[in-house]
Amino acid sequence: MKEGLGFVMGVNLIIWCGIAFYLFVLDRRVKRLEASAEDQGKD
């Protein structure tokens, strides 16, 4: 592997992990809010 390529790949992977983590957290929060909105609708 050429010099510097591993570093760029690592940066890309870190950015992707950050994006994926953010999306997973956001997904969970939205799911929770949807559940509470549904409960409010039932009340």
Added chain:
Amino acid sequence: MIYKTLLAIWMAVIIVASFLFTEAATGFPGETSRILFFHVPQAWVATLSFLISMIGSAVYLAKRTVKADYVALSAAELGFLFCVLATVTGSIFAKVTWGSFWNWDPRETSIVILLMIYGAYFALRSAVSDPERSRVFAGVYSILAFVTVPFLVFVVPRITTSLHPENTMNPANPGMDPKTLKVFLGSLLAYTALYVWMLRLRIRILRLEGLRVRDLFRESDNK
């Protein structure tokens, strides 16, 4: 959840494969040709997103269902985001290859016009205070805006001379290395799946915001 976990792993595999599995294309300085695996899928997703926004707008205008407007707005937002990403990655490539971040190349110029057209879409939405009228205006504008997309993305760069590498890195080119083609197609799939996830998430958020606004109106009516 399984689909999202698989996507997270798949995208990581694509990133690793784009650096380790493939060889840099000849005729480009250093490793710059590897931008193909990120820049082209971003541009593809932006185009797809603008198409979905147009379809959502048409459905809204025909049926007046708020969900169709949520789809149109979410798709326009994500299309804009991916268009900006494609512009930034393209600029980095341009700096290394052509010596300047911006060269007013037909492709660069047409993508800026596209960004301005969709920037005006958001300005229009926020300028009209009545939500119903805002949706109708935005729906009509979105359909008109999409008419320019094929022209700006596919026609303009092909009828003028451009610095943009068209033949060497075009996947339709039979000269493309099979390994590169595999990773490229994998990247297209990963970006499309990521886009679907983000679009669905944004639509759900808009729906929740809509419910919240409705509740606030109810509360103020009761008072």
